[in-house]
Amino acid sequence: MTPMKEDYLKIIFELGGGKKKVSNKEISLGLGIAAGSVTExxxxxxxxxxxxxxPxxxxxxxKKGCNYAAELVRKHRLWEDFLVEKLHYQVADVHPEAEVLEHETSDRLATALDDFLxxxxTCPHGGVIPDxxxxxxxxxxxxxxxxxxGETVVVERFLDNHELLTYLxxxxxxxxxxxTIVKHEPFEGPIVVTKKGQADPINISYKAAHNIFINEK
Incomplete structure (x- = not known):
């Protein structure tokens, strides 16, 4: 399987596609790829x-796709946890390293790594680690x-994306x-928020706001 196909399976998994349906737009925003390419x-x-x-x-x-994605995500996120917890990498920097390591990791090694950790x-950016x-x-x-x-929310996880994590x-x-969400600017403008304990507003881009997960109501 090509790395691009694997990226699609992983992003669908991250967006919840193992349990529910996700939209073409969500995948497009998550991967930073044009909607037409996603459809193809x-x-x-x-x-x-x-x-x-x-449609x-x-x-x-x-089931086949979920099993494949869960295996990739498990190995990827175990390495991310190892890199942050044991080698003291910054969270924003671990994705490229884990992307390489996941493909060289046998099931036996993944089990040993899981035991060691x-x-x-969950991984350092809040994503669940399959067993x-x-x-x-x-x-x-x-x-x-x-x-x-006007709603006050709690940040629970981020999509696994180097650019996003660096931006945040x-x-x-x-x-x-x-x-606290102050307002959604129109025409796909930023979401303006304030952070608890800080008075200054923060503008979070439209794309990033589709890559940040918050608590259910």
């Missing part, structure tokens, strides 16, 4: 039995972009931050 790849993945696409309803992983449940059987706990999939003006680090946005 989803067609290929559907033909290979890895995803199911219901106007959304895209989800098939004490069986972490050796591919099982994973249900996680929330509400996006910051879907929050309401520069803004001072971290996991478990409590944010």
């Amino acid at each position: 790849m989803i067609t290929k993945l559907t033909e290979e039995g890895l995803v199911a696409h219901e 106007y309803a959304g895209i989800s992983l098939t 004490g069986h972490p449940k 050796a059987s591919g099982h994973f706990s249900q996680v929330n999939h509400r996006l910051l972009a879907a929050g309401q003006d 680090s520069d803004l001072g946005i971290e996991l478990n931050d409590q944010l």
Whole structure:
């Protein structure tokens, strides 16, 4: 399987496509790829039995696709946890390293790494780590972009993207931050928020707000 196909399976998994349907737009924003290219790849993945696409309803992983994605995500996130916890990497810097390591990791090595780390449940950016059987706990999939003006929310996880994590680090946005949504600027403008304990507003881009997950209401 090509790295690009694997990236699609992983982003669909991250967006919750193992449990529900996700939209073409969510995938496009998550990967930073034009919607037309997403449609083309989803067609290929559907033909290979890895995803199911219901027009106007959304895209989800098939059992085959979910199993494949869960294995990739498990190995990737275990390495991310190792790099941050044991080698003291910055969270924003671990994705490229883990991307390489996941493909060289046998099931035996993944099990040993999991044991060594004490069986972490989530990676450094809040993503769930599937177990050796591919099982994973249900996680929330509400996006910051879907929050309401005036609502106070808690940041629970970020999509695994180097550019995004660097951007959020520069803004001072971290996991478990409590944010109050001031307003959504029109025409796909930024989401303006304030962070608990700080008075100055923070502008979070439209794209980033679709890559940040918050608590359910």
